[in-house]
Amino acid sequence: MTAQAWYAGPAQTALRTLPLRHWIARSLNRKFIVAAAAGLLTVSLIFLLAFVTLYHGQLREERTVRASEVNRLLQAALVNAMLKRDLPGLREIIDGLGQEPSIRQAMILNPTGEVRFASDHRLIGTQLALSSGTDCPVCLPKSALSQETQLTLSDSLGRDVLRAIHPVHNQPRCVQCHGPTELNPINGILVIDHEAETLRARTLHSTGLLMGSGAVVVLLSVAGGWWFINRFVLKPVARLASGANALASGQLNSRIVATSADELGQLGATFNHMADTLAHNLAATQEQKAFLQNLIDAIPDGIRVIGPDYRIVLANQSYSQHLGQTARQIIGTPCYRSSHQRDNPCPPHLITCPLAEIAKTGQPVKTLQSFSRDDGSPVHVEVYGASMPARSNGQDTLYVVESIRDLAKQLQYSHQQKHATLSQLAAGVAHEIRNPLASIRIALDTLFKLRDNAVRDDEQLYEYLHLADRQIDRCIDITERLLRLSLPPGHSPDLVSINSALQDTVSLMTLEAIQRQVTINLALSAHDARTVAADSEIRIVIVNMVQNAFHAMPHGGQLQVSSQVDGQHVTMTFEDNGTGIRPEDLPYIFDPFFSHRADGDRGTGLGLPICRAIVERWGGSIAIATQLDQGSQFTVQLPNADALDAV
CATH class of the missing domain: 3.30.565.10 (Histidine kinase-like ATPase, C-terminal domain)
Incomplete structure (x- = not known):
């Protein structure tokens, strides 16, 4: 089969003719794939949300850690340099920080926001603390000079900068140079600009690794789950569905090959047992149906069973022979069409309809009717109808059973009975005639002897002839009686x-x-x-x-x-x-x-x-x-x- 032909197959037809959700609902495999894809998408979104949150959190944590470490280091160095008034050392520290790969700029500001020390010497003497409204992307609001603050800024080239601001508070040992702490609470401000791109790259790398590993885990889980479900669920269910479809189509020998002893295997064994029981019961039903049909076919009278809708549901061979029809032509045909060649029910005022009469009285009905064969020839019959309650399709239904006797055949049976009666009388007739014939023979034998002996006795001759004549009359009388009995x-x-x-x-x-x-x-x-x-x-x-x-x-x-x-x-x-x-x-x-x-x-x-x-x-x-x-x-x-x- 070509790819084009495959794409034009039942699956594509189902997609064209059914809504997508119906197409998915008709296959466990498709439902599992869609559910797995939806689950993977959901998990991926959850992972992405978690990774973004983790990214920002890791970025803030990294920035905070770096800033805290540098702050502690610089604070210690700054305090030490200030106490010793080692300004060159302080400048070297700032310059060294500016050369770190992850630090873009390091500065020390005085309490007013003026740059006193900077790794970029061009910034020394500039004012970073400006009032609000001034267009300076790297400047600081004055409110940020009195407390530790972390800001995300963009430099003049549009690059992200993570700026950490750490005020150096005045201490008792510093009051000699900076005055009382009440008047000068801050000696200076340490500003560190960290490289945001490096932190972002590291964070994205970590996030990517985490997302990749999560995706691999999800894909492996989905693949393993699909293999497991396909091996132990989908294939057994497909076999069950195939066996059920074959059984529904009439293949009663269809059985399921059980490959496991789990619940689906037990379900397959139960299906096979059900199929065996169904086949046995159906065979028994067919045998009972055949027995019933043979039973009513053995009845010499015509039999037909009529439903409440006037349709014939059962008929025997004798009824078929009455009308010259086949069982296929009779079953399901309205009774008035089958026997009277009518298109509508028989009018009760013209023809005694057993269905109508039984519906009125509930009593059996006997009537004489004239049926019509397909060729139009009449069949004079005697119909005896009686009601037969039964249950059909879960409802109580009243059927009518009609026994139909061909009157011509009944007349033939009458002649047969008459012939049988005559045959039974034959022995009696033979017995009646035997004695007169025996007497006639005795008389004739005596006459022959008289003739042979040349004895002439007219009186004796007359007596024997008279005896023979009487016995002959008796035989004639017996035969006449039998003849009168047998005459039509x-x-x-x-x-x-x-x-x-x-x-x-x-x-x-x-x-x-x-x-x-x-x-x-x-x-x-x-x-x-x-x-x-x-x-x-x-x-x-x-x-x-x-x-x-x-x-x-x-x-x-x-x-x-x-x-x-x-x-x-x-x-x-x-x-x-x-x-x-x-x-x-x-x-x-x-x-x-x-x-x-x-x-x-x-x-x-x-x-x-x-x-x-x-x-x-x-x-x-x-x-x-x-x-x-x-x-x-x-x-x-x-x-x-x-x-x-x-x-």
Whole structure:
């Protein structure tokens, strides 16, 4: 990557799009560098302030020390010279001081400010003590001649001069020459002009060394701190951030390589443990989700779960097959769009909406609807909706679960149930036909023997032929009964004899009753009970009712089958002394696919629903009375055809 490309990378983009403080706040490294730079600047300013203060203090101290030393020396020499009146010696001392490298000028003034001795002889006799307002950079105010004073002046060349003024006070041993101390308190004034540049250079040198050493210490501290933080803080944190980002992006196998046992190392180990737990829980969640999806996919009815916003959150394969759609097309789609091809919720006054009804009453809803596939073809279904409270995103939410049954498939199941019933009757039919056929064979064998023996006995011949004819009629009757049971219902109803239907159908089930150790007692009404219906469907109802009684008596028992005429109705009653029906199962026995047989077999759960559908189609009803462990009684009531004729 070129330098130009690098500068145009994410970092520069972040600088362009984010405020500087936000850009700094997004990286510990940048925050540390900025904080270290700010700390270095602050420390440098503090050091600079301290160095300037130290510089001035050292300058004053140096000046004071030098002045004090010279003052003591000159005072001693001056007093000694004055006492001895050694003026040449005093002059030599002043001249010697003027030749010192750090002293620019040495002078002795009289009390009035006149120069009496000076290392620069040109100043002898000049007046340095002038009144205020006089333009003389090296002159002294008169107030400075009576006390020790230190001044910073500039000479005629603009150079700084450190001038120390030291009055020589009058002493008792000096009164002979200078008079009383009360009148002449000062004998003279010693003035020393020090070289300020030399002192400043030394001070600046010392200050520079101190600042340099401080800067080196700060830089070493910053570099060491940066290395330590980068090695033990920034890099581990960067690894944690990288692992967290990878985990957030879905890389569940992302883990942190721990390089230390400190707090950050422990944090990395905790992160790995958290990632393991998260991966395990997510895998378990996925398995539970797949199990739930497989569970609802195994349900033969269509299932869809609808949220309060009308959107489908879950659906099974059967529902997808109903509408010819895929799960991707269904999930998240509004229910009215998925099943009714509408752009808005279904109007409650036109279509019974389970969501609207449940919102009003809170009770389950059953309705018949016509769904529309994507190609516009209709699907006639029975919808059973019920509410399902759940918690979503921290809030209590009420979902609606709809069970959708294709009525065309239900009709197919009805035919399958009918075929299954006929197959169960096949053994009984075979048993019924076997005996007549055996009798016919015996009669034919006897006739053949008579013919072979050339014996002519017309009476015996007639008897055997008559026997064969009766048995053939019996076989024809049995086959006709089975045929009437298996015929599809015609377009127009028939006049059905309830007594004949009961007698014929029960006779076909005699063998099964014997095998199950069940005794069937027929009690038919004296007056033939008749109704208007499909003969084959009435016989299917009788078969299912009798078989339902068989299933309730797994160890055998008694079944009472009766008929009676009661005014406007004819009634068929099927009463067994079996196990009865549990109270909790009683509300569901007429629901399709509900099966709870006492003999332990898993039935289709379609027998009783088909019976009720047939009876209600012909204007009748089914009632049940049951007692647990005592038995059940099913009463089938149909319109009386003779009463209709009378009307």
